[in-house]
Amino acid sequence: MTKKFSRKIGQKIVIGNWKMNPLTVAEAKRIIVSVKKAAKKLNRTKVVICPPSPFIGYALPRVPEKSTAKGVVSVGAQDVFYEEQGAFTGEVSARQLADMDLGYVIVGHSERRRAGEGAFAAETDVVVAKKAIAVAQAGMVAVLCVGETVRDAHGEYLDFLRNQIRASLQGFSKKYIEERRLVVAYEPVWAIGAKEAMTPTLIHEMTIFVKKVLADLYGQEEAFDVPVLYGGSVNFRNAADIIRGGEVNGLLVGRESVNAPGFAELIRAVDEVK
Ligand code: PGA
Numbered sequence: 001m002t003k004k005f006s007r008k009i010g011q012k013i014v015i016g017n018w019k020m021n022p023l024t025v026a027e028a029k030r031i032i033v034s035v036k037k038a039a040k041k042l043n044r045t046k047v048v049i050c051p052p053s054p055f056i057g058y059a060l061p062r063v064p065e066k067s068t069a070k071g072v073v074s075v076g077a078q079d080v081f082y083e084e085q086g087a088f089t090g091e092v093s094a095r096q097l098a099d100m101d102l103g104y105v106i107v108g109h110s111e112r113r114r115a116g117e118g119a120f121a122a123e124t125d126v127v128v129a130k131k132a133i134a135v136a137q138a139g140m141v142a143v144l145c146v147g148e149t150v151r152d153a154h155g156e157y158l159d160f161l162r163n164q165i166r167a168s169l170q171g172f173s174k175k176y177i178e179e180r181r182l183v184v185a186y187e188p189v190w191a192i193g194a195k196e197a198m199t200p201t202l203i204h205e206m207t208i209f210v211k212k213v214l215a216d217l218y219g220q221e222e223a224f225d226v227p228v229l230y231g232g233s234v235n236f237r238n239a240a241d242i243i244r245g246g247e248v249n250g251l252l253v254g255r256e257s258v259n260a261p262g263f264a265e266l267i268r269a270v271d272e273v274k
Contacts, residue, residue, distance in 0.1 A: 012243060013183065013227055013250030014267050015048040015143060016257025017078060017106060018055075028055040031260045032073075038264035040071040045271040046250075048104050049257065050076040053092065060101060076104030076143065079112060082130035094131075094138035106143045106252075107131040108168055110189045113145075125167035132172050136181035143252070144168055145231070146210070147187040158209060165213045177218050183227045185252040186210050191232030192254065200245025203230050207248050236265035243273045 059075045081091035108128035115122035135142040148157035214223035231252030256262045
């Protein structure tokens with residue numbers, strides 16, 4: 001029998017997505033030490049950091065600890081490939097990540113979904129769904145990123161978001177929801193890497209919408225159990241207000257997660273929200 005991924009009631013989750021930062025091992029180690037130190041003082045916040053793959057080994061706890069233990073910083077990956085193993089140059093599989101003791105994997109980040117940018121091909125919802133399933137199957141938690149690119153006056157972005165969530169969870173079974181292998185990160189693309197985050201009031205509206213889409217797919221009670229995070233220009237100044245006003249279960253943080261003092265302050269501020 002597969003075990004349920006343990007999660008404390010009312011616990012908030014802060015996931016730091018380092019993206020392709022920092023440049024050196026020395027700097028990566030410095031951030032890791034700072035996050036681990038800050039995490040020791042937390043009471044109700046789970047911290048996950050997702051470094052670039054070459055730095056993952058430095059972030060892992062020396063002795064694998066239970067992910068719910070106080071002060072433990074879990075480690076996640078920023079992406080994964082859905083095949084298990086074989087001739088897929090440059091790819092890493094969910095089984096390999098799970099074997100490294102990783103607990104979380106981000107799938108469908110907007111920087112991977114967008115077309116024609118850099119060296120990687122745009123990821124479709126079909127591919128994202130396969131990745132999410134592979135992550136859950138391997139016993140980890142899939143952090144599914146969703147979000148509209150633009151907000152129009154007629155509310156079409158809501159249809160877009162509903163369709164994106166449904167398509168990105170195609171084949172992701174209810175069993176995985178019950179085993180708590182899904183976290184949804186709502187990230188309006190226009191608020192990522194921007195100057196300002198979305199307002200807490202709007203975030204609250206969107207959290208309710210995301211939960212409703214999940215409830216239609218998996219049932220009310222199950223949907224209630226899926227943590228919904230917000231991401232997009234979160235920093236140590238706005239984090240607590242977003243948690244409080246947006247009524248989200250946590251945050252997905254980009255730039256501020258590689259700013260060691262800023263991230264330490266951010267997780268502390270989040271932890272103080274009752
Ligand atoms: P940001 O990135 O916090 O730098 O806006 C968020 C994200 O891409 O997850």
